[in-house]
Amino acid sequence: MVDLRTSFVGVKSPNPFWLASAPPTDRKTNVERAFRAGWGGVVWKTLGEAGPPVVNVSGPRYGAMHGPDRRLIAFNNIELITDRDLEINLQEIKQVKREWRDRALVVSLMVPCEEDAWKKILARVEETECDGIELNFGCPHGMSERGMGSAVGQVPEYIEMVTRWCKQHTRMPVIVKLTPNISDIRRPARAAHAGGADAVSLINTINSIMGIDLDKMTLDVDIGGKGTHGGMCGPAVKPIALSMVSEIARDKETAGLPISAIGGVTTWRDAAEFIALGAGNVQVCTAAMTYGFKVVQEMISGLSQYMERKGYASIEDFRGAAIPKVTDWQYLNLNYVVKAEINQDLCIKCGRCHIACEDTSHQAIWPRVDGVRKFVVNEAECVGCNLCVLVCPVEQCITLVHKTDGVDPRTGLPYSRPPGDWTKHPNNPAVGKQAAE
Amino acid sequence: MSSVAHTSHADIAAGRLDSERLKANFADLHPPLDPHEARIEAERCYFCYDAPCQQACPTAIDIPLFIREIAAGNSLGAAKTILDSNIMGGMCARVCPTEELCEEACVREMAEGKPVKIGPLQRYAVDAQMATGRHPFTRAPASGRRIAVVGAGPAGLACAHALAVAGHAVTMFDARAKVAGLNEYGIAAYKTPDDFAAREAAFILSVGGVETKTGVALGRDVSLETLTRDYDAVFLSLGLVGVNKLGLAGEDTLQNVRDAVAFIAELRQTRDLASIPIGRRVVVIGGGMTAVDAAVQSKRLGAEQVTIAYRRGIDDMKASAYERELAQTSGVTIRPWARPMALEGHDGAVSGVLFESAGAPFRLEADVVLVAIGQTGAPSGPAMQGAKIVVDEQRRTSLPKVWAGGDCVVGGLDLTVSAVEDGKRAARSIIAALG
Numbered sequence: 001m002v003d004l005r006t007s008f009v010g011v012k013s014p015n016p017f018w019l020a021s022a023p024p025t026d027r028k029t030n031v032e033r034a035f036r037a038g039w040g041g042v043v044w045k046t047l048g049e050a051g052p053p054v055v056n057v058s059g060p061r062y063g064a065m066h067g068p069d070r071r072l073i074a075f076n077n078i079e080l081i082t083d084r085d086l087e088i089n090l091q092e093i094k095q096v097k098r099e100w101r102d103r104a105l106v107v108s109l110m111v112p113c114e115e116d117a118w119k120k121i122l123a124r125v126e127e128t129e130c131d132g133i134e135l136n137f138g139c140p141h142g143m144s145e146r147g148m149g150s151a152v153g154q155v156p157e158y159i160e161m162v163t164r165w166c167k168q169h170t171r172m173p174v175i176v177k178l179t180p181n182i183s184d185i186r187r188p189a190r191a192a193h194a195g196g197a198d199a200v201s202l203i204n205t206i207n208s209i210m211g212i213d214l215d216k217m218t219l220d221v222d223i224g225g226k227g228t229h230g231g232m233c234g235p236a237v238k239p240i241a242l243s244m245v246s247e248i249a250r251d252k253e254t255a256g257l258p259i260s261a262i263g264g265v266t267t268w269r270d271a272a273e274f275i276a277l278g279a280g281n282v283q284v285c286t287a288a289m290t291y292g293f294k295v296v297q298e299m300i301s302g303l304s305q306y307m308e309r310k311g312y313a314s315i316e317d318f319r320g321a322a323i324p325k326v327t328d329w330q331y332l333n334l335n336y337v338v339k340a341e342i343n344q345d346l347c348i349k350c351g352r353c354h355i356a357c358e359d360t361s362h363q364a365i366w367p368r369v370d371g372v373r374k375f376v377v378n379e380a381e382c383v384g385c386n387l388c389v390l391v392c393p394v395e396q397c398i399t400l401v402h403k404t405d406g407v408d409p410r411t412g413l414p415y416s417r418p419p420g421d422w423t424k425h426p427n428n429p430a431v432g433k434q435a436a437e
Numbered sequence: 438m439s440s441v442a443h444t445s446h447a448d449i450a451a452g453r454l455d456s457e458r459l460k461a462n463f464a465d466l467h468p469p470l471d472p473h474e475a476r477i478e479a480e481r482c483y484f485c486y487d488a489p490c491q492q493a494c495p496t497a498i499d500i501p502l503f504i505r506e507i508a509a510g511n512s513l514g515a516a517k518t519i520l521d522s523n524i525m526g527g528m529c530a531r532v533c534p535t536e537e538l539c540e541e542a543c544v545r546e547m548a549e550g551k552p553v554k555i556g557p558l559q560r561y562a563v564d565a566q567m568a569t570g571r572h573p574f575t576r577a578p579a580s581g582r583r584i585a586v587v588g589a590g591p592a593g594l595a596c597a598h599a600l601a602v603a604g605h606a607v608t609m610f611d612a613r614a615k616v617a618g619l620n621e622y623g624i625a626a627y628k629t630p631d632d633f634a635a636r637e638a639a640f641i642l643s644v645g646g647v648e649t650k651t652g653v654a655l656g657r658d659v660s661l662e663t664l665t666r667d668y669d670a671v672f673l674s675l676g677l678v679g680v681n682k683l684g685l686a687g688e689d690t691l692q693n694v695r696d697a698v699a700f701i702a703e704l705r706q707t708r709d710l711a712s713i714p715i716g717r718r719v720v721v722i723g724g725g726m727t728a729v730d731a732a733v734q735s736k737r738l739g740a741e742q743v744t745i746a747y748r749r750g751i752d753d754m755k756a757s758a759y760e761r762e763l764a765q766t767s768g769v770t771i772r773p774w775a776r777p778m779a780l781e782g783h784d785g786a787v788s789g790v791l792f793e794s795a796g797a798p799f800r801l802e803a804d805v806v807l808v809a810i811g812q813t814g815a816p817s818g819p820a821m822q823g824a825k826i827v828v829d830e831q832r833r834t835s836l837p838k839v840w841a842g843g844d845c846v847v848g849g850l851d852l853t854v855s856a857v858e859d860g861k862r863a864a865r866s867i868i869a870a871l872g
Contacts, residue, residue, distance in 0.1 A: 068508065348545075349485075349489070349544055350483045350485040350544045351485050351486030351487055351488075352484070352485065352486060355486035367486065367487065373487075373489075393483050
């Protein structure tokens with residue numbers, strides 16, 4: 001039997017699937033429905049400081065990019081932090097935590113960049129007996145214009161400062177949520193680490209305009225004739241999130257810093273991929289907003305099946321297993337040679353591999369053999385780029401075969417050569433310089 | 438309908454079904470795709486290189502391109518792509534045996550046995566164009582050249598359109614009262630409801646430059662000599678004017694033995710389907726599309742027993758597998774290996790057909806016998822092979838200034854789509870010849 005339980009910065013949860021701080025975690029009724037469906041934890045929708053309630057637009061606040069079958073590929077929003085009264089939220093958080101002791105309940109926070117404001121809210125949140133806090137330094141719309149959210153997350157010094165205040169004023173674990181709207185994710189992560197953060201969570205949403213209405217010449221998400229950028233999430237952002245998670249996981253300064261991964265987690269597989277890159281758990285929003293809370297049941301079952309198949313007893317057994325496989329381009333083995341191979345039994349003769357290669361790559365796939373429509377790889381031209389594999393509509397029809405015997409007709413070099421990367425390559429000017437010095 | 442009174446031996450009656458039922462039976466065989474369905478189906482297309490579907494299309498429509506245009510929400514662009522190659526793309530989308538042409542070649546057919554629905558997608562695009570009420574082509578400046586097109590069926594219309602677009606002045610003759618040939622007179626009603634044949638012809642001719650003269654028959658009202666004298670070029674698209682005969686006694690004398698082509702024409706031209714007399718037991722002799730169209734429509738008009746009797750095996754039938762299935766699911770029985778031996782009569786009306794099958798005789802009772810064993814041409818002038826005109830690649834006949842195409846020429850598939858291709862090629866050749 002596999003054990004999906006996790007302890008993330010000391011916060012225990014029956015499984016690694018948490019709902020991210022977002023509309024689904026805005027209130028007790030929703031959170032309880034989520035827990036009943038099986039979610040391991042939630043990060044309560046971001047609370048702001050006491051005072052007049054936050055005001056949202058009354059026009060549309062969500063946008064999306066669809067596949068042709070209306071499958072949601074990406075989602076975005078311009079909703080602000082919670083617009084419910086602080087006291088009601090605190091009361092509900094306390095009630096929920098009391099009734100759901102086995103679930104993780106973390107509270108997301110965003111108040112102005114003043115120590116006193118943070119001190120005040122931390123005291124109030126602590127009273128709820130929740131498991132921890134997450135600092136919302138990511139929200140890229142609305143609140144950022146008021147000097148909060150991503151406006152903080154884009155300045156590493158602020159991140160460090162606010163994180164330090166929080167660590168000073170509360171005993172609760174502090175998770176810092178990072179914005180991807182920066183050039184190098186390692187810098188805010190290092191800042192959070194320096195400020196004493198127990199963990200980081202990422203990614204928050206990406207600045208985005210989902211489309212233009214070409215008749216009205218407005219944004220797709222049109223609020224009375226005007227629109228603004230929102231924060232994008234959903235399946236399309238997963239590759240960006242994976243990369244950013246991997247950067248933090250393998251950075252010398254932040255390696256080992258717990259990561260709660262966020263970004264397009266839709267099935268168990270997405271979650272497992274983030275865990276393989278070191279995440280201690282995952283946070284989900286878009287999948288739930290698209291299909292409802294029940295999706296967690298597929299995630300739990302899928303992850304369990306996978307771990308059983310692989311012989312992993314717990315998340316820790318494979319967490320981070322893929323991190324050592326991530327490296328910089330300069331360390332890639334340039335002597336590893338693959339060639340495309342087309343399985344003629346599976347080929348349906350659409351010719352997409354040919355035309356993609358012919359028009360845009362290396363002219364390495366013949367469209368005809370003896371005048372008959374047949375697609376065959378020309379090894380003498382194939383650079384193993386993978387384009388044909390990716391455009392082929394048939395799974396496993398085209399594969400890249402690792403060549404070890406004989407000579408590469410493209411380069412005239414033997415297929416089997418000792419590994420060699422750019423740092424030692426004769427064409428690398430730095431190598432020549434070193435030799436000369 | 439047992440309530441129909443027997444006034445004679447032959448049980449023939451009009452109005453076997455009420456009008457609601459008839460309306461349903463003769464409604465569109467395939468309802469059009471809605472925009473969402475079209476987009477989903479269009480996305481199934483792989484946009485193949487050197488696409489097999491396009492190679493299989495007699496008019497070589499750039500199918501991957503028009504489907505991609507539909508997927509991108511550009512239906513009118515898709516229509517232009519279709520009509521550039523096949524001005525009768527609307528009708529072809531409805532009547533083409535796509536399962537033997539583009540859809541058979543579709544790589545999805547090979548991959549999963551479910552080709553992209555090219556026919557319905559083509560209809561979707563052309564319907565969108567026709568709904569605008571605009572014509573997507575404009576004519577070149579007038580050339581001063583005059584061309585006669587004889588026969589206003591698919592080949593004639595396609596040729597006339599291409600010539601008109603090139604700036605030539607076309608006079609199009611047809612013996613019948615309406616244009617569009619077999620589209621108007623010879624195809625099952627449920628394949629082209631809502632007067633589509635006439636609407637499409639009007640759409641094609643709306644480009645201008647074509648004067649239509651109906652009720653004018655070659656050989657009766659006008660001669661080929663006159664036409665070649667008066668016009669710079671002549672295109673013959675006469676179709677098939679005669680029908681093959683069974684060669685059995687009683688064929689011309691017994692009542693209720695009819696040629697299926699005439700039956701379908703009558704049905705297509707009626708304003709009230711309930712007025713068409715229909716036998717209780719109908720035997721259709723033949724194995725082509727016309728046999729199926731006649732049989733299925735008989736059934737849909739309320740005939741109780743409809744049998745298609747064909748002298749050879751199922752796979753020899755010219756009707757496609759899809760058409761045969763349509764017949765069978767419509768309740769028509771197909772009897773292969775049934776060679777007609779004799780027509781039986783009673784009181785001057787047909788009462789049954791005697792067949793021979795594998796050496797053994799059998800008979801089918803019949804109130805009506807419809808003969809659908811092929812049509813034949815009968816023009817005179819250009820060199821012929823049998824009853825058909827001999828043409829070259831460019832659709833030139835043996836006579837100078839005379840081109841021909843469609844069902845009246847040797848070769849070809851006897852399909853709307855191949856007739857359109859003939860008209861297109863002849864027009865190209867005429868345009869080149871006229872300089």
